[in-house]
Amino acid sequence: MEEQNKSIVVPWDFTPVAESALAHAAKIARMVRNDICLLHIVDSSVKTRVEVEKKTLLNRVADEGSRKYNMRISAYVVKGSIFTTIADFVNNMEASLVVMGTHGMQGMQKLTGSWALKVIVKSKIPFIVVQSPPVDMERYHNIVFPVDFRLENKEKMGMAIFMGKYFDSKVHILKQKITDKSLVRLVNVNLNFAIKYLTQNNIQYQIHEIPKGSLAKQTLNFAHRINADLIMTMTTRNISLADYVFGAAEQYIIANSAKIPVCAVNPKASFAKVGQFMYG
Secondary structure, eight states: OOSSSOEEEEEOOSSHHHHHHHHHHHHHHHHHTOEEEEEEEEOTTOOHHHHHHHHHHHHHHHHHHHHHHTSOEEEEEEESOHHHHHHHHHHHHTOSEEEEEOOOSOTTHHHHOOHHHHHHTTOSSOEEEESSOOSOSSOOOEEEEEEOSOGGGGGGHHHHHHHHHHHTOEEEEEEEOOOOHHHHHHHHHHHHHHHHHHHHTTOOEEEEEEOSSOHHHHHHHHHHHTTOSEEEEEOOTTOOHHHHHHTOHHHHHHTOTTOOOEEEEOTTOOOTTTGGGTTO
């Protein structure tokens, strides 16, 4: 994640959760010296008059935000679908980060899966998903980093190091009690990888052993207990309709009832922009 000529994208739907996302984006942008870009998606069939009206409203929001947060905020209205156009937009502009508000899992989302997750899995850019404003505009004090047996765990380390370095955060590594020897070995490989790079980057960390059971549930319980500022999670590789309907673990983390912000990273995401932090 480079510090110059980069933008943090905030998908905008003119709701209070979008305002919360903008506040988080401003908090991060101020620290990393990025600009902010508001993105509103309109249906492809919308009339030109309506599109112009939305653009006028969004420009007004951007101007107000620029004055409020004392930083550059631009605005874009793009035709398409939120499920594909947001990802296309941020991938093409090579954004640093997407900060998106979510209303959690409500109504039909409980049957068809989280809309937020459907947006995230199309992107090469990490997402921070929020449900409420930041507690303060200074730090993300405590970051929860669950470790399991998947190789993809290593891919979210770049974001953990980035957040830890810029916000002087403490990373809480969660290791679950397991008995399968082959899984224990894989978990330990990922744990040692995390410890190595956190140590090299002088980031404070603590290892916690959590009970057996649903890793998502145990992660949320722990995060709520320590009043965490951010949870790191990976999306499911090659996520399917069944994952949406029956519940990929990350969608419950993203829509957590404690409204803790979640940084979601795709296995296919590229971390060339944060590679500088991986080696001290």
